[in-house]
Amino acid sequence: QKEVEQDPGPLSVPEGAIVSLNCTYSNSAFQYFMWYRQYSRKGPELLMYTYSSGNKEDGRFTAQVDKSSKYISLFIRDSQPSDSATYLCATSSNSGYALNFGKGTSLLVTP
């Protein structure tokens, strides 16, 4: 079993929709949870990170972590075509440690 599981999609939504992206993880030692956005043939770009459980909001993006169920979510409100990309969740047990990535979910927002 991979340490981080993520549905690869693809996920297609109309512009303006609320997008929900999710991951599950198996290692209870993970403390840091991140979401990256990756455009085709580019390196990942950090969108948000949270430490331990809880919510974090940044503009149209909200990250949620539920450590009791080992569930990570990213919500995108008012989705735009420019949000079309692959979204990767990642975890780490400690600051400075290498990241454990999910497979990435391909998102397409249609005008």
Add this chain to the structure above:
Amino acid sequence: GAVVSQHPSRVICKSGTSVKIECRSLDFQATTMFWYRQFPKQSLMLMATSNEGSKATYEQGVEKDKFLINHASLTLSTLTVTSAHPEDSSFYICSASDSAGPLVGYTFGSGTRLTVV
């Protein structure tokens, strides 16, 4: 913000030759650099972790003699794929971390697409 420059962005080489990929932190000192490999529609898989001035730590299944990593300075790490074969064709990405705080240094390079023919 922190910038990591990776070069080249894409390279095509003949089977049996070696290819060097450079990863530079432009405005911060990268005490740790990570090298990942990503196959199409797959996740980033960690290959190795390198700390400046010491030998890299390789993940299980990654041949250290084939993927040579050098982290000789706080701003530069190189990955050399030796005697490349078609199965080494992949997207290689580096990331750099400084010691400033949790995750602030997790900046990724733009990746190198290696094609071995």
